[in-house]
Amino acid sequence: MIDTVHAVAIAAEHHDDLPLLADWYNLGPEILxxxxxxxxxxxxxxxxxxHRTGALDGTPAHDFRPPPEVMADDPLESWWWGISTRTLHSI
Incomplete structure (x- = not known):
């Protein structure tokens, strides 16, 4: 599924459709x-x-982000949501 979402993201960026990009990304790593x-x-x-487009800078229509404490305790969620820029292998 992530390959399909990546293709959608490329098209969304090309058409400056940041809400579409944010909606897909906000499903989170596990769902994808x-x-x-x-x-x-x-x-x-x-x-x-x-991150380059700032698609998550606004208020998304659909936001499935976990609570901050879950993001902070989960290396994948932390990386996905931009809390940590470290690699998962260094955590």
Missing amino acids: GVLDPFDDPAAEALREIV
């Missing part, structure tokens, strides 16, 4: 099937597009 983004180039590329 990401276990280790460093073994999945599409996950890393998707995260880069989201």
Whole structure:
């Protein structure tokens, strides 16, 4: 599924459709099937597009982000949501 979402992200960026990009990204890594983004180039590329475009800077219509304490305690969630820029392997 992450490959499909990555393709959608490329198109959304091209058409400046940041709400669409945010809606897909806000589903989170587990729903999108990401276990280790460093073994999945599409996950890393998707995260880069989201951060580069600022797609999460506004208030998304659909926000499935976990609470901050869950993000802080989970290396994958922390990486996905941008709390940590460290690699999962260094945690």
